[in-house]
Amino acid sequence: MSTIVAPVNSNPIDDAQVIKKACLGLGTDDKAIISLLGHRNSNQLRLIRQAYQEVYQEDLIKQLKSEISGDFEKALTLWVLDPVERDAVLAHDSLKKVVPDYQVLLEVVCTKTPDDLLQVKRAYHKIYKRALEEDVASHSTGKIRKFLVGVVSTYKYHGDEINEVAAVTDANILHDEILDGASVHEEIIRIISTRSKKQLLATFNHFKDIHGTSLSKALRVPAENEFFATARVAIRAIKNPLKYFAKILRRAVKGLGTEDEVLRRVIVTRAEIDLKEIKELYLERNNISLEQAVTEDTSGDYRAFLLTLLGAEGY
Amino acid sequence: MSTIVAPVNSNPIDDAQVIKKACLGLGTDDKAIISLLGHRNSNQLRLIRQAYQEVYQEDLIKQLKSEISGDFEKALTLWVLDPVERDAVLAHDSLKKVVPDYQVLLEVVCTKTPDDLLQVKRAYHKIYKRALEEDVASHSTGKIRKFLVGVVSTYKYHGDEINEVAAVTDANILHDEILDGASVHEEIIRIISTRSKKQLLATFNHFKDIHGTSLSKALRVPAENEFFATARVAIRAIKNPLKYFAKILRRAVKGLGTEDEVLRRVIVTRAEIDLKEIKELYLERNNISLEQAVTEDTSGDYRAFLLTLLGAEGY
Numbered sequence: 131m132s133t134i135v136a137p138v139n140s141n142p143i144d145d146a147q148v149i150k151k152a153c154l155g156l157g158t159d160d161k162a163i164i165s166l167l168g169h170r171n172s173n174q175l176r177l178i179r180q181a182y183q184e185v186y187q188e189d190l191i192k193q194l195k196s197e198i199s200g201d202f203e204k205a206l207t208l209w210v211l212d213p214v215e216r217d218a219v220l221a222h223d224s225l226k227k228v229v230p231d232y233q234v235l236l237e238v239v240c241t242k243t244p245d246d247l248l249q250v251k252r253a254y255h256k257i258y259k260r261a262l263e264e265d266v267a268s269h270s271t272g273k274i275r276k277f278l279v280g281v282v283s284t285y286k287y288h289g290d291e292i293n294e295v296a297a298v299t300d301a302n303i304l305h306d307e308i309l310d311g312a313s314v315h316e317e318i319i320r321i322i323s324t325r326s327k328k329q330l331l332a333t334f335n336h337f338k339d340i341h342g343t344s345l346s347k348a349l350r351v352p353a354e355n356e357f358f359a360t361a362r363v364a365i366r367a368i369k370n371p372l373k374y375f376a377k378i379l380r381r382a383v384k385g386l387g388t389e390d391e392v393l394r395r396v397i398v399t400r401a402e403i404d405l406k407e408i409k410e411l412y413l414e415r416n417n418i419s420l421e422q423a424v425t426e427d428t429s430g431d432y433r434a435f436l437l438t439l440l441g442a443e444g445y
Numbered sequence: 446m447s448t449i450v451a452p453v454n455s456n457p458i459d460d461a462q463v464i465k466k467a468c469l470g471l472g473t474d475d476k477a478i479i480s481l482l483g484h485r486n487s488n489q490l491r492l493i494r495q496a497y498q499e500v501y502q503e504d505l506i507k508q509l510k511s512e513i514s515g516d517f518e519k520a521l522t523l524w525v526l527d528p529v530e531r532d533a534v535l536a537h538d539s540l541k542k543v544v545p546d547y548q549v550l551l552e553v554v555c556t557k558t559p560d561d562l563l564q565v566k567r568a569y570h571k572i573y574k575r576a577l578e579e580d581v582a583s584h585s586t587g588k589i590r591k592f593l594v595g596v597v598s599t600y601k602y603h604g605d606e607i608n609e610v611a612a613v614t615d616a617n618i619l620h621d622e623i624l625d626g627a628s629v630h631e632e633i634i635r636i637i638s639t640r641s642k643k644q645l646l647a648t649f650n651h652f653k654d655i656h657g658t659s660l661s662k663a664l665r666v667p668a669e670n671e672f673f674a675t676a677r678v679a680i681r682a683i684k685n686p687l688k689y690f691a692k693i694l695r696r697a698v699k700g701l702g703t704e705d706e707v708l709r710r711v712i713v714t715r716a717e718i719d720l721k722e723i724k725e726l727y728l729e730r731n732n733i734s735l736e737q738a739v740t741e742d743t744s745g746d747y748r749a750f751l752l753t754l755l756g757a758e759g760y
Contacts, residue, residue, distance in 0.1 A: 248563070251600045259606035263599040264639040275631070276591065279639070283598035284578040285566045291574035316590070324579040324594070 131406040133441035136170050142177035145170070146185055149178070149193075158197040160431040167206065168438030168445070172213050172402055179210065202432040205394040209439065213402070217242075218253040220395065221262060225269040232278060233363050234395070235266065240367035241374075244286045273315055273357045280323025281364055287326040297332035298340070300325065304333070305341050308348050308358075315357060322364055330368055375400060376411040379420060388427040394436065397424075401439045409440065446721040448756035451485050457492035460485070461500055464493070464508075473512040475746040482521065483753030483760070487528050487717055494525065517747040520709040524754065528717070532557075533568040535710065536577060540584040547593060548678050549710070550581065555682035556689075559601045588630055588672045595638025596679055602641040612647035613655070615640065619648070620656050623663050623673075630672060637679055645683055690715060691726040694735060703742040709751065712739075716754045724755065 148166050152159035170178065182190040191207050198206065208216060217238045224234035239247060254262040263283045270278050303317045325333065337345045346365050349358040366374045375396050382389035382396075400408055412420045421442040428436060438445040463481050467474035485493065497505040506522050513521065523531060532553045539549035554562060569577040578598045585593050618632045640648065652660045661680050664673040681689045690711050697704035697711075715723055727735045736757040743751060753760040 248600065255602045255604060259602065259604055260608075261599060261602040261639055261641065264602065264641075267635040267639045272631075275635075279595065279635075280598070283595070283600065284576060285563065285598065285600065287570045287574065287576040287579065289570060289574055293575075316587075320582040320590075320594075324576055324582045324598075326576065326579075 131404065132171070132402045133405040133409065133439065134169070134171055134401055135441055136174060140170065140174055142174070142181040143185060145174070145178045146181040146190075149182065149190065150186055153193060153197050160198065160202070161434070163194070163198075163206070164431060164435045164438055167210060168435055175210055176212055198431070200432070201390050201394065201428070202430065202435060204390075205398060205432060205435055208394065208398045209401075209435075212253075213399075214246075214249045214253045215257065216399065217250040218257055218262070220399070221250070221254065222258060222265065225265050230269045232270070232274070232360055235278065236281065236360070236363045237367055237374075239282050240364050241371045244288045248285065273319070274360050277315075277319045277323065277357070277360060277364075280319050284324050286324070287329075289326070290328060292329055292332050294332065296325075297329060298336050300333045301336040301340055301345075304337060304345060305348070308351075315361075318361055322361060322368075327368060334365070334369055372404060372407050372411050375404075375408045376415060379408070379412060379423075380416055383423045383427045390428075393424070393427070397436050397439050405440065446719065447486070447717045448720040448724065448754065449484070449486055449716055450756055451489060455485065455489055457489065457496035458500060460489070460493045461496040461505075464497065464505065465501055468508060468512050475513065475517070476749070478509070478513075478521070479746060479750045479753055482525060483750055490525055491527055513746070515747065516705050516709065516743070517745070517750060519705075520713060520747060520750055523709065523713045524716075524750075527568075528714075529561075529564045529568045530572065531714065532565040533572055533577070535714070536565070537569065537573060537580065540580050545584045547585070547589070547675055550593065551596065551675070551678045552682055552689075554597050555679050556686045559603045563600065588634070589675050592630075592634045592638065592672070592675060592679075595634050599639050601639070602644075604641070605643060607644055607647050609647065611640075612644060613651050615648045616651040616655055616660075619652060619660060620663070623666075630676075633676055637676060637683075642683060649680070649684055687719060687722050687726050690719075690723045691730060694723070694727060694738075695731055698738045698742045705743075708739070708742070712751050712754050720755065 145166060149163060152162040152166075167175065167178075179190045182188060182193070186193075191210055194207055194210065195203060208220075211219060221235050221238045224231040238250065242250065251262050254260070258265070263279055266278050266282050267275060300321045304321060307313045307315055307317050321333065322330065334345050337348075341348065346362055346369070349355075349362045349365070366377075378392055379396050382392040396408075397405065409420045412423075416423075421437060421440050424436050424440065425433065434445065460481060464478060467477040467481075482490065482493075494505045497503060497508070501508075506525055509522055509525065510518060523535075526534060536550050536553045539546040553565065557565065566577050569575070573580070578594055581593050581597050582590060615636045619636060622628045622630055622632050636648065637645065649660050652663070656663065661677055661684070664670075664677045664680070681692075693707055694711050697707040711723075712720065724735045727738075731738075736752060736755050739751050739755065740748065749760065
């Protein structure tokens with residue numbers, strides 16, 4: 131469920147005017163911007179962007195970028211993007227890094243239904259004039275490339291039908307391949323990238339029943355294996371997205387320093403989907419609320435904005 | 446363009462009645478069936494199937510199967526299927542053969558736009574409760590599996606944008622990889638399976654300009670290479686579908702015996718799309734019309750039905 135507190139009736143032209151006013155004159159009224167844009171859902175934000183363009187002949191995101199900066203700007207401009215476009219941009223930017231961040235790509239892809247992923251791919255075509263698969267293949271190599279391209283490209287079956295025999299067979303194939311140090315892992319690639327989510331969940335269950343440990347844990351045993359580490363991200367995101375997001379949020383704020391990129395990405399991308407459940411799980415597992423963790427690790431407008439998206443009291 | 450001669454106004458209930466009447470009594474009135482179903486387009490056929498189900502509580506295809514047999518039955522029942530469903534069935538059946546026929550799969554996939562291919566995948570989910578990618582991966586191995594899964598799964602970019610620099614680079618990469626006997630052909634797989642059709646056409650042109658021979662011919666040089674042979678099918682189907690279909694039709698009727706599976710598949714699947722152009726090219730290249738070739742190589746109702754689909758005079 132969403133953590134966004136948005137008015138039922140809002141007027142995009144009035145909203146655009148509030149933003150414009152907050153941007154005019156010396157200094158920017160960040161509070162006004164946060165309390166407006168942080169309290170609008172993606173449909174409302176889309177209309178505000180349109181109204182802003184029509185009334186002021188300016189792109190709202192460009193305007194915001196010229197007014198604010200740093201983590202606050204990054205979080206806010208990510209938030210104002212249309213969700214499908216935002217996923218395309220996240221996938222693209224993660225691939226274009228000097229060291230590509232496959233975790234972001236896998237997160238975008240593995241937490242989507244096949245039809246939602248398709249929308250992201252269409253947005254990717256529209257923005258970048260290339261296929262997502264093309265860029266994935268161009269920014270990876272070897273086994274990891276095969277895995278990523280497979281996971282990204284397949285239009286998976288999304289129905290309820292499960293083949294239990296195949297689930298048991300696949301569980302055993304996965305087990306054998308993990309133990310086989312010489313393997314090129316064709317079967318892990320085939321199974322994770324082509325089987326449906328429900329079929330994979332059945333396979334993961336059989337794996338645990340037969341081999342006494344989860345697939346995810348089994349993949350952690352051979353240390354320093356980049357391929358297994360990549361496969362684990364996909365498996366965790368497919369198996370239990372809530373747990374996956376709660377875990378990476380925890381890691382983002384734990385210890386010295388904060389992984390702000392992870393923190394804002396998860397809060398922004400999940401706010402309208404399942405951030406409420408992620409918050410509950412976070413509290414249950416860490417004995418500290420996500421709001422409190424964010425309060426401790428961030429400051430200023432950035433903090434205020436994240437807390438607004440989190441639906442924190444007083445924001 | 447279509448070769449089907451169909452009436453503008455036809456009544457599916459009347460049509461269903463004609464078919465029912467042709468099936469009643471001793472013997473079947475094959476001529477009536479051919480002259481009706483061979484003169485209806487896919488929308489009309491869909492409505493006739495529905496009408497048949499509603500009026501007679503019978504599946505038209507099952508009814509036809511119980512009345513006729515052999516090549517005629519195979520061609521007619523393939524024809525009556527909805528085009529998208531038909532492609533899903535063709536892809537499925539080609540994979541389920543004792544020796545899978547990847548040519549049919551590649552033909553279905555490589556002659557489609559990304560969105561048409563998507564419709565076929567959706568039909569595949571609906572009929573088989575699995576992803577097409579899943580069955581492709583389960584019925585192939587090694588390099589050929591990687592190639593097939595790649596080509597089948599990618600949701601390609603379908604716009605006009607071309608990257609000329611990448612086209613030249615790709616052409617050179619392809620050339621080097623063909624010469625490298627030790628290669629696992631990762632780059633051929635990447636390029637053919639992820640690049641858009643227009644981008645690939647640019648690459649094929651640069652290949653010919655730089656290396657003095659077409660990519661397709663270059664792949665024919667290392668004899669007995671099953672991987673290259675598979676890649677060639679895809680490349681020919683992408684590059685020039687008309688030429689590809691005209692060629693396989695020619696091979697199907699040439700010499701002793703006829704490859705009826707190819708003959709009826711191409712005529713049935715292309716009748717409403719580009720069979721007119723395929724016929725023109727066929728005549729131009731072989732100095733014999735496709736109608737004449739079909740007349741010489743087939744007989745009886747099967748012949749009459751194929752000639753009807755071909756829009757031959759007097760049918």
